[in-house]
Amino acid sequence: MSNIIGITMGDPCGVGPEITVRALAEMGDADRAATRIYGNLPTLEAARKALNVDIDLAPYVVDLPIEGAPLPWGQLSPVAGDAAFRFIEKAVRDAEAGVIGCIVTAPINKEALNLAGHHYDGHTGMLRSLTKSAAAYMLLASEKLKVIHVSTHVSLQEAIRRATKERVLATIKAGNDHLKRTGYERPRIAVAGINPHCGENGLFGTEDDDQIAPAVAAARAEGIDAYGPISADTVFHRAYSGGFDLVVAQYHDQGHIPIKLVAFDTAVNVSVDLTIDRTSVDHGTAFDIAGKGVANHGNMLSAIAYARKLVAGGKGEQA
Incomplete structure (x- = not known):
C-alpha cells in the first residue's frame, strides 16, 4: 500500500480549501512529502492568501480545472458541485491504482453536487458507487466514543425498515473487522436498540426482539464480543465511560448526536468496507465563514492522523 494520502479539497466555495491548506502548512517535511491535494490550484492559492500562509502549494497539488476559478466564497454553485465530484473521482482512481493509500475528504455540499447532476446522498454513497463496493458503512471515531451506523441518510421510517437482522449483523x-485492523484484539461492541427501552418486551414495538437481538446472537455465535440490544438512552454513556469500544447505532441521528456532543471538533468520519480507504472531516462546508481564514482545521488534522494510521497498516495505539 502507498503511504501517500490524498486530500480532496471539497466544495471550492466552502471551507475545505482553507482547512486543507492550513493542515498542509502545519505538517513536517516527511508528512508533507507523503500528501497530495486533489483540487484546484487557483482556489487553493486564494485560500492560502486568506490564511496569510507562506507555503508553495504547487508540488503537492493534483490540479484539476474549474472554469472561472477561484469561484466566489460561500455561494451555492453547480460548477463547484461538479468540481467537488471530479476531485473525488480522480482520487478514487488513484487509490484504486495504488498511487495513494487513503483518501481524506474535505466537506462537499450535497445540494451543489445534485445541482451538477451527481445524484448522491453524500460522500459514502458516492464512494460506494465509484468503487462498485458491495457495501459501505459510516463509522465516526473519536478518542472516547466510536459509532458505526446501520443506516445513515434515509428517513427515520426507512431506517426502521432497514434494521433487519442481516443488515445489523453485517454492520456489527x-x-x-475495522477495530481489529486498528489495533483492538477483541473489540467490545454494543448494539443500540431502535425503540425506547428496546421496546419494553413489545410494549413500544417488536423490532428489537425480532430483528436486532437475533443479529447480536448471530454475531456472538461467530465469536464476536457483541452485546445488545441495549437501550440507546444509556449505551452511549456506557461506551464513553469505557464499557464498550464501539456502538452500533441503528440510524443517522442516533449515532451522530452523541458523537457531536462529545467530540464535535475532533471526530473522524471513516468509510468501512469500501474497496479503498477513506477518512473525512465530520462537518459541512460552512459557507457563512468561507474565505475568512477563520475555519477550525482540527477535524481535518484528526482525519489525516487516522488516514496515516490506516496506510501504516493499522499499527500503533488505538485511535
Whole structure:
C-alpha cells in the first residue's frame, strides 16, 4: 500500500480549501512529502492568501480545472458541485491504482453536487458507487466514543425498515473487522436498540426482539464480543465511560448526536468496507465563514492522523 494520502479539497466555495491548506502548512517535511491535494490550484492559492500562509502549494497539488476559478466564497454553485465530484473521482482512481493509500475528504455540499447532476446522498454513497463496493458503512471515531451506523441518510421510517437482522449483523461484523485492523484484539461492541427501552418486551414495538437481538446472537455465535440490544438512552454513556469500544447505532441521528456532543471538533468520519480507504472531516462546508481564514482545521488534522494510521497498516495505539 502507498503511504501517500490524498486530500480532496471539497466544495471550492466552502471551507475545505482553507482547512486543507492550513493542515498542509502545519505538517513536517516527511508528512508533507507523503500528501497530495486533489483540487484546484487557483482556489487553493486564494485560500492560502486568506490564511496569510507562506507555503508553495504547487508540488503537492493534483490540479484539476474549474472554469472561472477561484469561484466566489460561500455561494451555492453547480460548477463547484461538479468540481467537488471530479476531485473525488480522480482520487478514487488513484487509490484504486495504488498511487495513494487513503483518501481524506474535505466537506462537499450535497445540494451543489445534485445541482451538477451527481445524484448522491453524500460522500459514502458516492464512494460506494465509484468503487462498485458491495457495501459501505459510516463509522465516526473519536478518542472516547466510536459509532458505526446501520443506516445513515434515509428517513427515520426507512431506517426502521432497514434494521433487519442481516443488515445489523453485517454492520456489527464490519465494525469488528475495522477495530481489529486498528489495533483492538477483541473489540467490545454494543448494539443500540431502535425503540425506547428496546421496546419494553413489545410494549413500544417488536423490532428489537425480532430483528436486532437475533443479529447480536448471530454475531456472538461467530465469536464476536457483541452485546445488545441495549437501550440507546444509556449505551452511549456506557461506551464513553469505557464499557464498550464501539456502538452500533441503528440510524443517522442516533449515532451522530452523541458523537457531536462529545467530540464535535475532533471526530473522524471513516468509510468501512469500501474497496479503498477513506477518512473525512465530520462537518459541512460552512459557507457563512468561507474565505475568512477563520475555519477550525482540527477535524481535518484528526482525519489525516487516522488516514496515516490506516496506510501504516493499522499499527500503533488505538485511535
